[in-house]
Amino acid sequence: MTSLNAKDKDTVRAFWDKVSNYGEDIGRDALCRMLAVYPQTKTYFAHWKDQSPTSESAKKHGITVMGGVADAVTKIDDLSRGLLGLSELHAFTLRVDPSNFKILAHNIMVVMAIMFPVDFTPEVHVAMDKFLAALARALAEKYR
Amino acid sequence: MVRLTDVERSLIRDVWDKVNTDEVGPEIISRILIVYPWTERHFGTFGDIFTITAILQNSRVSNHGKVVLQALDRAVKNMDNIKLMFQGLSRMHFEKLNVDPESFRLLADCITIAMACKLRSAMNPEVQAAWQKFLYSVVDAMNKQYH
Numbered sequence: 129m130t131s132l133n134a135k136d137k138d139t140v141r142a143f144w145d146k147v148s149n150y151g152e153d154i155g156r157d158a159l160c161r162m163l164a165v166y167p168q169t170k171t172y173f174a175h176w177k178d179q180s181p182t183s184e185s186a187k188k189h190g191i192t193v194m195g196g197v198a199d200a201v202t203k204i205d206d207l208s209r210g211l212l213g214l215s216e217l218h219a220f221t222l223r224v225d226p227s228n229f230k231i232l233a234h235n236i237m238v239v240m241a242i243m244f245p246v247d248f249t250p251e252v253h254v255a256m257d258k259f260l261a262a263l264a265r266a267l268a269e270k271y272r
Numbered sequence: 273m274v275r276l277t278d279v280e281r282s283l284i285r286d287v288w289d290k291v292n293t294d295e296v297g298p299e300i301i302s303r304i305l306i307v308y309p310w311t312e313r314h315f316g317t318f319g320d321i322f323t324i325t326a327i328l329q330n331s332r333v334s335n336h337g338k339v340v341l342q343a344l345d346r347a348v349k350n351m352d353n354i355k356l357m358f359q360g361l362s363r364m365h366f367e368k369l370n371v372d373p374e375s376f377r378l379l380a381d382c383i384t385i386a387m388a389c390k391l392r393s394a395m396n397p398e399v400q401a402a403w404q405k406f407l408y409s410v411v412d413a414m415n416k417q418y419h
Binding site: 167168169171172174219223224225226227228271272 | 415
C-alpha cells in the first residue's frame, strides 16, 4: 500500500477545512450507520444502557471519534507519533479488532458523500480513503 | 446455504478423523491469544493470559479449545444442519458474551493452522480448500444471530 503523498495530504486538509464545522454531525451519523449496518460492532458497547444507533451514547461517541479524526488531520505528517496515546488505548484497553476501523472509515465516507456530494469527488474520496487507512494503521501499531 | 459436494464431505470427514481433539484443542485458543492479542478481551475470566508462558499453561485456555472442537465435531457429523446447530451458540456469543464475530474468522484460521502443524502433507491444497469451506460455513452460522 502506498503511503500518503503530499497531494493526498493537501487534498485531505483542503476538504477538511470545508467540512470541519460539521464534524459533530458527520461523527454522529457515521457512528449511527456503523451500529445499524454492522450490528456486530455493538459488541464493543455492552456497557451502554442503550446500544441502539440513535441513542445518546451513540451520538456522544460519534462526536468523540470524529474529534479524534479532526485531530489526526492536524497530525497528518506523522500519524504514528501523533496517535501514540490513542494507539495504546485501542491496543491495551479497548482491544478493538482492527477490522472495525475499516468499517467505521467506510461509514464516515458514506456520510461525507451524502453531506458534500459536490466536494466529495473521486479525487477527494481516494485521498480520504488513504488517510483513514493510514489513521487505522497508526491506531493498530501498538497491537502486536 | 453452503453446498458441500460429496467429494468435499469425504475429504472433510477424512481430515477430521485424523485430528486428535485433545492435542489440537489446547492449541487453538492459545494461538488466537498469542497471534491476535486483542482477542484476550473475550477471556476476562480466564485468569492470567498476558504472557505467552501463562497462555500456554492456562488450563481454562486449553479446555475452551477442546469445547470448541467438540462443537466442530458435532458440525462434521451434521454437515447439512450447521445453521440450525449453531443458532443458540451464535445468540449466546452475541447477546451474553459480546464477541466480535471477526474473532470467529481469526479462530477458524488458527484452527486450520493448528491442524496443519499436526497433519502436515495430509492437509494438501484440495483438503485445505474443502476444510476451509466447511469451517467458514460454521463461521457464517455463528454470525447469523447478530442483529
